Amino acid sequence: MRLAIDHRTTYRFTSPQARLTQLLRLTPEDTHDQSVAGWHLHVDCDARLRYGRDGFGNRTTMLYVEGPIDSIEIHVSGEVLTNRSHGIVHGGHEPLPPQLFLRETPLTTPNAEIASFAQTIDESDPVARLHALNLAVHRRFALCRGKPVAGRTAIEAFAEGEVSARDLAQVFVTAARTLGVPARYVSGYSPACVDVADARPAPHGWAEAHVPGLGWVAFDPCTGLCADEAYARVAVALDSAGAAPVAGSRLGEGEELLDVDLHVDRTSGQ
């Protein structure tokens, strides 16, 4: 499948900023079943960009802007070609072993409710169990059309009825770890979630869980299905904060207003 992605992130500041430093995880990478056919990152102001990788192997771009600056638009666009792989991730850049993805983080700390929710999944086959968990998370919540709540933990999300895609993925990750399954958060692009929930366009978040013998398998609790060829993977981490497309720091007063414009178009065939 061919996914054409056009993603604009605009920050507006209510008063000019003296300096802006951002860590961007906005560059997808080739895997066995995903090839990046042209990718551009453009910033609408005088910025210095430096490219690197973080500890999880994600491609990063450091963005440095000297102020005064009152808005910035980060525009990424390009095409990603994907193959059908039943959610199994082959040939990714994996600097860290699956075991690491058993650890909890402040955003993915479980409580008794999440643990017992995971325990109710009555499947002995590891893959079937993860499918069932994915479906259970999918069915438990309604998808929120609004913006994700910044900093919302899995525990907080679990107590809500209506949550964002990011929350669903984090609940899945948290629950899977309570079952002893290494799991991680994935950020990227997919039209799938929009189709299901008619949600606002936003970078998508889903999950991957590690199954011995298969490797990392992608699950999207938004759809209740495996994340398949309609997904362009960009970054993985222990939680949504670690895989965030933009982590930023600014020097200056005032508020920051975020505006996202995203188009993910698919065409079948290659």
Next chain:
Amino acid sequence: MLSRTASSLYWLGRYVERTDFIARLVEATVRLDVLSPRPAGEAAWASALAVTETDAAFAKTGQSISQNPVARFLTVDSSHPGSIVRALDMARNNARAVRTALTKEAWTGINRAWLIFDNRSSPGGAMATLNLVEAVKAETRGFEGAVHRMLRNQTTWFIRLGQAIERADNTARLLDVKYHILLPKGESVGGVVDRDQWTTILQTVSAVTAYRWLYSEGLKPANVIDLLIARSELPRSLAASVEEAVEILNLLAKRTGLHGEADRMARNRHQRLSRTKSGEVITQGLHQYLQGFIAENDNLHLAVGRQFKFS
């Protein structure tokens, strides 16, 4: 030198100067209110609040404008930025942040002044208040002496630049408020209360003796104004403060090679002030003149921050 260090030194200078000024103001007001033949009461304390721009904050406390509550408010009350204890607190915080740049003597001056207020919740009666502010003044004098004995380098100059700019602001405010209060009163010019009031101004800037030296004709408002604005012999006059700012910026420029808008602004101001006749200022409106001066002083403060990249 780190920008933060320079900024802390500058603010240290400003807060020490502010401490000293509030102490003198309280001292002069106590004298005016209690010790003069005709106690000035509420008006004296109201003007002290106005000079420190704490009238609104004090009103919120709901207390009466009289010696005990106002003296307490201006000395030991740490809840607002216009008190001695808060100014000292800020001075000490800045000093701590640059502790290694200061001599032991300079640091202990600040620290001892700060310790005077340790666990102190009231300045006491008139005499006790005078003793308290006298103790504070002694420590700030000690600090000043210690700064003068430090190496002649940026460290000293940033402290002194802060002091000069704060001093210009303080003197201008003092004159503005007192003049405002004094003139509309309808008291006969040269009356006794009036005399006491004008003496208060001189006391606050330590200029009682200097006045006698410079003016032979007795206490006249026009002379007091002339002294405080135009006579650079008096260290706390606008003319002296303005001149000192120019000199220190010059020294900094020589040592650091940094020369810019702050120097230009300070020099312009100095040239203008040296041509200024206090008599003209009075006829054209002292209040307006002083308000303009205070605004310009603020602009110089900002220019210093930009020139030495304080933030």
Next chain:
Amino acid sequence: MGQAGSTTPRDELAALGAWIETTPDAELRRRQQSAEATFRQLGITFAVYGESDASERIIPFDIVPRIFLADEWERLSAGLVQRVEAINAFLHDIYGERRILAEGVLPPDLIFGNPQFRPEIAGIRPPHDIWAHICGIDLVRTGPDDFFVLEDNARTPSGVSYMLENREAMLRLCPELFRDFHVAAVDSYPDRLLETMKSVAPVGVAAPVCVVLTPGHYNSAYYEHSFLADSMGIELVEAADLVVDDDVVWMRTIAGRVKVDVIYRRIDDDYLDPLVFRPDSMLGVPGLIAAYAAGNVALLNAPGNGIADDKAIYSYMPEIVKFYSGGDPKLPNVETWRCREPQALKYVLERLPELVVKLVDGSGGYGMLVGPTATKAEIESFRAALIAEPHRYIAQPTLALSTVPTLAAAGLAPRHVDFRPFVLTGSKGVQVVPGGLTRVALKEGSLVVNSSQGGGTKDSFVLMDNGAGAEPKGQLQSQTQSQEQVS
């Protein structure tokens, strides 16, 4: 007492004994108070955690120095060098190839499940591949030549300012001791540290700009930060003084930006860079890790070092040293039961009143049970905690720590001590500073030497020569014991 340089250990120790005998207690006490008064004036203070008023205290100082004989020190140094080299090799490996896991020496979950292992910096190579530039290794002694490592400190070990200030005080107050003893100087520490810093600057930087990074003057160790910056003649910066642009670190000065090449940081990993570690933190330098990953700045010590000095890792240090050095550890560990292992847990639960139990991630003497001096209630509460979360605890035997003479209220009395020497690693090798911080438990019988728990410090004399080669071993031992009573 004889000429310095030609003395034997017998002479040296007798000399200390004679000095103690001939100097009246009142005089010793006067000198001690004088030293403490100086410390207070200088502001050599620390803040006690858990006290609401954040009161500043000085650490009590004991006037009686502790003595290390030259050959004793030589053996100790060799052990320290071996251990620190192993720590560096371990960090290099664990954030890179992870050979030690592949070969099954350590259980992988010990690393990957450990919050001290920082995945965020995995794959980054620090300049010159040095991770633990400044290590403080805490040692205890139970017999003449029986030193044990109690704890490794490979993150930001503190206390070196005490080593230097204590020596200053001793030189001023007891100059006669330095006439009788040939004591190795410690005052070169700042120079050695600066040399170490410069040696690990990114390759190609001719005149590296070095700074000390402090959390600020509210930090309990601020005195040490400013002391070190001052004595090295380099800037003491706070996070707000640094800015990263284009993956390069700059400091903000009145004359504009100055490029920074080496940072001795005295702030925790969590607060280094809000873009990488703690997004909620307003502290830190955004972009610092990117500059570090790009090889444009050296951080001393490297981020992620916590995995090497974690108490859970500690119990594996003998295996780690052996794995990387190829030889047996010259400095042994204190025997340690890992409560995460069921058999060890069983053993520990059966013997709680005899053991010392520690939280794996605790420090400063907090979260610790000293069985022999604990109440029944304390023991029972630890028992419950152990059963609930065994992986969080380790246990050790209560050591028969050595004591040294210390000036107590009633005169000289034996008190328990430990010792923290400082080891510097630069691109030109590893060096042990001849001295260190002796911490002393001032309460009679107490084994807890932490300053936050009523411990004090004393100077540590490393003698430059003691003719030990000519001395029969037995005699040396008995002499050592005469100074350090083994209880």
